[in-house]
Amino acid sequence: MRSENSNSAENKKGQQAKGEHQNPGAVKRIRELRKRIPSAEELTRKITEGDTIALSQAITLIESTRQQHREIAARIVSSCLPYANRSVRLGITGVPGVGKSTFIESFGSFLTGKDRKVAVLAVDPSSSVSHGSILGDKTRMEELVKDPNAFIRPSPAGSSLGGVARKTRETIILCEACGFDTVIVETVGVGQSETAVHGMVDFFLLLKLSGAGDELQGIKRGIMEMADGIVINKADGDNKKKAAQAKTEFQRALHLYPPKASNWAPEVRTASALNNEGIADIWEMISRYLELVQGNGYFTANRKSQNRQWLLQTIDEQLKSSFYEHPNIKEDLKEKLEAVENNETSPFMAARELLDKYRKHQDTSSDI
């Protein structure tokens, strides 16, 4: 991985710092230079030339909470759009410990071995404090982290899944514009994040373990329905036989689901991410899927529909935050919540009054 810790940038800073003691005039210039954010045009140009340091810088702008940064980021994403979309986007999910990181290490290395350029991103709002498990376990992605054809970025921080998903979607566009033709988006298989990731990828892969006994118990129906492929991981040693049984069970269960709009019948595979077994077989399955959906038009239709969803979700998110973060609303909302608690007003009336007030503020501010 070339870009996350920009050593060369650190070195430059170090060199600049030495110069600071020699010339007070230079100090100011250097400080200003440090503060200077490259322009949207400069970053876009560098990204489209395959510069992963510029890619990292732009992603940092996407993730920034500062309005000024977000504006630049929005311009970069827009101008990168024409260069994006020429990739395969894969979602990978599974419960903690199933072997996602180990799998991505094997699978990612397999793909870079096939001359593909692989970006690994994550959607994991729960881990925003620890900054994502994806890089917490660098040891599990030892090879991929060093691979010049791989780019790994931990999950962006954020309190809302919507915010995290938006940042990851924008990051996908930038990675593609930078020349990454395979984007892997990882998410832990708990909560709503799978749905968010499913909504931004072409192929959704579910990693499973062969447990003791009933494999299908405890698996959320929704996730099974979303999966285009299921991999029973850790099919090694004593586990091999159980994994083969689980494969049969899952394959049978998948037949019970209604056919997918893509016309693809999801398949089950066994693998050992740790021993690098079954990896080529999984890529073969994904390649066949891509061939099918690129041929029948689903690939494009699905991406179009995802873009529409992206727009609608963005509007949802922005409307909500503009309302809840409005200084005039915040106080009133507190009062109304209390009034509603005490049955002094109905939630419907309270909502109407708050929304009316919000609209009035919007009208007056747009008049200015």
Ligand SMILES: Nc1nc2c(ncn2[C@@H]2O[C@H](COP(=O)(O)OP(=O)(O)OP(=O)(O)O)[C@@H](O)[C@H]2O)c(=O)[nH]1
């Ligand atoms: N035997 C065996 N162990 C594996 C395999 N894949 C992963 N493991 C082990 O399972 C443990 C968890 O693997 P991870 O790759 O960290 O799992 P993860 O899904 O990324 O876990 P989280 O990041 O916590 O969500 C590690 O000790 C791995 O070495 C496999 O194919 N076979």
Ligand SMILES: [Mg+2]
């Ligand atoms: Mg992991």
